[in-house]
Amino acid sequence: MAKGVLIVLSGPSGTGKGTVCRDLCRQNPNLYCSVSVTTRSPRPGEREGESYYFSSEERFRELIEQDAFLEWACVYGNYYGTLRQQVEEKLSKGIDVILEIDTQGAKHIRREVRDAVFIFLLPPSMNELWQRIHGRGTDDSESIKQRFAAAYQELKEIREYDYLVINENVTDAVKDIQAIILAEKCRIKKDKDYLSRFFEEGETFDLSLY
Ligand code: ADP
Ligand code: 5GP
Numbered sequence: 294m295a296k297g298v299l300i301v302l303s304g305p306s307g308t309g310k311g312t313v314c315r316d317l318c319r320q321n322p323n324l325y326c327s328v329s330v331t332t333r334s335p336r337p338g339e340r341e342g343e344s345y346y347f348s349s350e351e352r353f354r355e356l357i358e359q360d361a362f363l364e365w366a367c368v369y370g371n372y373y374g375t376l377r378q379q380v381e382e383k384l385s386k387g388i389d390v391i392l393e394i395d396t397q398g399a400k401h402i403r404r405e406v407r408d409a410v411f412i413f414l415l416p417p418s419m420n421e422l423w424q425r426i427h428g429r430g431t432d433d434s435e436s437i438k439q440r441f442a443a444a445y446q447e448l449k450e451i452r453e454y455d456y457l458v459i460n461e462n463v464t465d466a467v468k469d470i471q472a473i474i475l476a477e478k479c480r481i482k483k484d485k486d487y488l489s490r491f492f493e494e495g496e497t498f499d500l501s502l503y
Contacts, residue, residue, distance in 0.1 A: 297384040300391045301399045304414035305444030307426035309460040310393045316467045324389045333371035336431040364401035396450040413454040417461045
C-alpha cells in the first residue's frame with residue numbers, strides 16, 4: 294500500500310488555516326488533520342483533543358525528552374508540537390496527514406521528511422487579515438498585535454514553500470488544496486513500489502501465451 298502524503302500548511306495567524314483544514318478533513322475521509330500539543334490556554338469553544346491537546350510546560354518538556362515530537366516550536370510565547378506517533382501511524386495506513394504548523398516547524402519537517410508537500414495560505418490582503426484576527430474575537434489586543442507583526446516575518450519564508458493558496462473564500466481554498474494533494478499523489482517519484490512491480494511484471498511477461 295502506498296504511504297499517505299504529508300502536507301504542511303502554514304500562514305499568518307487569522308488567515309483561515311484552521312477553518313480550511315476543518316472543511317478539508319470533513320470532505321475527505323482519507324485526510325487526517327493532525328492534533329498538536331500546546332501550552333497555550335484553550336480559547337472559548339476549543340475542546341481537548343479536537344483543536345489541540347492542552348498541556349503544562351512541564352509535561353511538554355517531558356514529551357520533548359521522550360522524543361515524542363516530529364517537530365516542535367515556540368510560537369507567540371507558547372509551545373506547540375506535532376506528535377510523531379500519530380502522524381507516522383496514519384501515513385503508514387495510506388492516510389494523508391495535514392499539519393497546520395508555523396514556519397519554524399515547516400523548516401524542521403523539510404529537513405526530516407522526504408516527499409512532504411508545503412503549502413502557504415495567504416489572506417487576500419493584510420487589511421482582511423487584520424479584520425479576521427479581530428473578527429475571530431478570541432485573542433486580547435496584545436496577542437492580536439503580536440500575531441499581526443509576526444505575519445510580516447512569516448511572509449519572508451514563502452519562497453521555501455511549494456504552493457501558494459489565497460484564502461479569499463473557503464470553498465475555493467479547499468478546492469485548490471484538494472487539487473494540490475491529487476497532483477502530488479500522481480507524481481512519478483511517489484509510487485516507487487507500484488513502478489517496480491510494473492517493471493518486474495514486464496520482464497517476466499510471456500508474449501507466447503497470447
Ligand atoms: P488561523 O487558523 O489561520 O489562525 P482561523 O481559521 O481561526 O485562522 O480563521 C480566522 C477567522 O477568519 C475566523 O473567524 C474564521 O471564521 C475567519 N475566516 C476564515 N476563512 C475566511 C474566509 N475565506 N473569509 C472570511 N472569513 C474567514
Ligand atoms: P494558534 O494559537 O493560533 O492556534 O496557533 C498559533 C500558531 O502556532 C499558528 O501559526 C499555528 O500554525 C502554529 N502551530 C499550531 N500547532 C503547531 C505545531 O504542532 N507545531 C508548530 N511548529 N506550530 C504549530
